[in-house]
Amino acid sequence: MMTSNFKCIWFFTLLLGFLSCEEVQDIIPEEEMLPELTAGSADFSNYVAVGASFTAGFTDNGLFIAAQENSFPNTLSKQFAKIGGGEFKQPLMNDNTGGILAGGNVVRGYRFIFNPNIPGPQAVDQFLASLSAPVPPITTEATTNIGSDFNNFGIPGAKSFHLVTPGYAVFNPFYTRIASSPGATVLGDAMAQNPTFFTLSEVGGDDVLGYAIAGGDGVDQTGNLNPASYGITDITDPSVFAQTFNAMVSTLTAGGAKGVVTNVPDITDLPHFTTVPHNPLDPNDEDTGPALAAQIPTLNALYGNLNGVYAFLESQGAIDDANVRSVVFATDVPNPVVIVDEDLNNISALITQTLLGSPLFPQFLDQFGLPAIAAPQVAGFLGLIYGQSRPATAEDLLVLTSSTVIGGVNAPFMAFLESQNLSEALAAQFAVEGITLPLEDKWVITPQEQMNIKTATDSYNATIAGVADSNENVALVDLNATLKEAATTGINFDGFNLTADLVTGGAVGLDGIHLTGRGYAFMANKFLEAIDEKFGSNFMASGNVAKASSFPTNYSPTLQ
Template identity: 35%
Template sequence: MSLLKNIKYILLAGVVASCTYEFPAPDIEQPTSGSADFTRIISVGNSLTAGFMDGALYNRGQENSFAVILADQARAVGGGDFNVPDINSENGFFQMGPQGPLGRLVLTVNPNTGATGPAPIGAGELPGNYSGNTADLNNFGVPGITLLTALIPQTGGPAIPENPAYNRLYERFASNPGTSTVIGDAAAALANGGTFFTFWLGNNDVLGYATGGASNPAILTSDTDFQQRLGAALGALLQANGNAKGAVANIPSLAVLPYFTLVPWNALPLSQAQADQANQGYAAYNAGLAQVRGLGLISAEEEEYRRVQFQAGQNGFVMDDESLTNLSALGLPTIRQSKPADRATLPLSSALGQVVADNPALIRGISFPVEDQFVLTPEEQEEISSKITAFNGFINAAVQANNDRLVLVDVNNLLTRVLSGEVSSGGVGLTASIVPPTGGFSLDGVHPNARAHAFVANLFIDRINEKWGANIPRANPNAYVGNDLPR
């Protein structure tokens, strides 16, 4: 049974060929730096600071990160050059394909199904070394790094299996690969004429755990480690230049990300014949649940929760759930069908309904349960939400402890308001989706696109202006491109 052609995880209700945007009125007040100095801005962070978009680091993304937009706006108040470790790639690198590297994601229309969704643009390039002078860099954003890997030299190499911290996107511009660190390089830049810095780290200390369906607890940073590493990273920057001020961003809620919303809980379409066949396969399982409920081993509510029943139309998929009562000794697996409260991850879009291990009897989501790494259960969502709340508390406390030199940029609040439809510019909204023209996330479902980065840059500008009496002009988000229309 093959269901690939029936699974449509994104529906674009309409395609807009052109858009007219209303530009905001220009600032009337004279631009001023206030009590801060923006002569040389240093930006430290992960993929968000680097401008990673559409599943790749490529030229357009790099050129439109919030850090670059902020630096461009700061030129009006004395800001200088802002040098980025150029990737020099139009398409970047998304993944390896049968014929070599594949580039960034673009929206495409499947000629067989008519469904519109992300797919690689075609050929891409493996990231090469930065050819400029690393001592002149301003942007130290490295996709994929955590607080730990920002602090340790192994991030720059060597590239061996025994070094899981290795990150090619840092090695390519590290001052001394295998010896230097991201934080050390940024601190050196601050000491060498830096006057202001932005800091946005910590997202990956929880994001990797979440995007993997909360299936690998070993990669979730503990509260103690997060607090200690945050203090070490911020402390190194503050100590590098006693006069430099900084803006520190917090961690957005993962509930905002399309990565966790594009695949609906009932993404499995079945005909009546397919549903009848699948139900026959689960008749013994459902009967077994009734028996153990009769023995008092599970409640009637859990029996109903675990029961598998398909019908014609859209269905919840069969999935593993380790939070269920363990009945393996009685021959019953810990499985159930997905419910509205579950959140599937984006990779399930290409895995659901597929044959597993070349065995046509094993269909993922029907006769083979969807694995833990593809789904966040309500309990796992709550765990992640609590972790983000704790991490943001540590970030806020660190900023308050250095209140004379640091300001908090509440990106979490901004993106929550985006989800609620409360953010716009010139009458044009920003939405928590990948759908052009208003969608604010790039096609990987995790990273903002260029237009959303402009909103983030404006939030940095607002907080900096409020804190230090500056008047950095705000950017016009509608001058920045969102996602391209489908090809």
């Protein structure tokens, strides 16, 4: 028996002699060659996450159990647990519908799902669209308080100043259900957990996001230092943000806790704002093209008269942007939608006056079967409709939800035209969204509105960078650069290429704004990378990181 064992040992030794170092490494499992995990100077025993929707794990336009379990803070906590981290408790929803009730009324509806039977941007449809079984009830009731003893204080929809505003629970159902009292603050409840380590993530994102989602229809409140006067779609003044952010970090680190903050991504890189093209009106499209092509002669008759008005007004020195406003529909290439641009001078009265003074206007009326007596009314509503209209350009961003209205008839406006004695058919013809009726400001982010967003975002990020640079207890994650990479070249995550493309990209969920489970996992790894660099831990080097294959990019419609 001893001779046999000796021969085995001799043979193994001889074999190793013929193997290179690389081949030896192939024999030994990789995880056994990695260094032991160390915490560095950080104490992960009581980790608390503070932030908004990204922190909560919000995705696909909803908050639900499966997504919360894949939130980046929960993923981080699993790595922290390997090195002294304690229990990480989250305020889980009651179901996977994505919705929430307040007093029995739905205040946030079903999550979005991927429906492969609905083409293009409309593949983002409501949860109920692809269920053949009865729609599961929404069971999470905001007014049922489940206590405040949690580690995840991610509150969807929270602007920076909301996190320190007493009584915010009255306005946000996601905080209502976990607030320690009606007058509590999110930061105060988080601090009551006595954190030894924290993340303060995407604070500032919602300070510009509401404005962007509303197509810039809100107010840029720069210069207004009273956030109590802001609307939900307004941009937060940078000084208000700076004061709030500095105060939050000072509070979180006051007891010696260390943590990580993130900057604010350029949200206009998100697919919610990049998926719908500025020129979706294609006469060669096999589905919608024939109907559009048939209307082009009539459309060019309408806009031809308006283009003549613009040219005349420019010749008189009344305007200098006739070429910007002029619309011509082409028969061979995709056409841009017509939009309202509130940054253009409103020339409604000038349009009306010019039309009424034109000897050709009666002929225009006759083309549409209208009597000459209707001239004042028709000139009036043409001035009303087109006073600030122009064709969209590649510099304009159409919000994702605009895809549900472009080419449809605006029923309220059609009813108004009918009340002005236009026939039903003619009223419908003049009320087609983005074609005869310019898209409202809420559907489009114009270049000026994009500049408002960028200016505020850059200012917020300068504040965040300054705080991180000046505080030895705070690390910084550059979410802005990460999203930019996903939106341009894509990101390699364990062999998966994550991009910001809607539905198929893998990084951003179906609402075009919030991340997928896999996207949040990559985000968690960026936190671990920043923690290693700042506090001397070695999560990355030791292989204690999130693995892409463990996280989904889509959630099943059958989750209940």
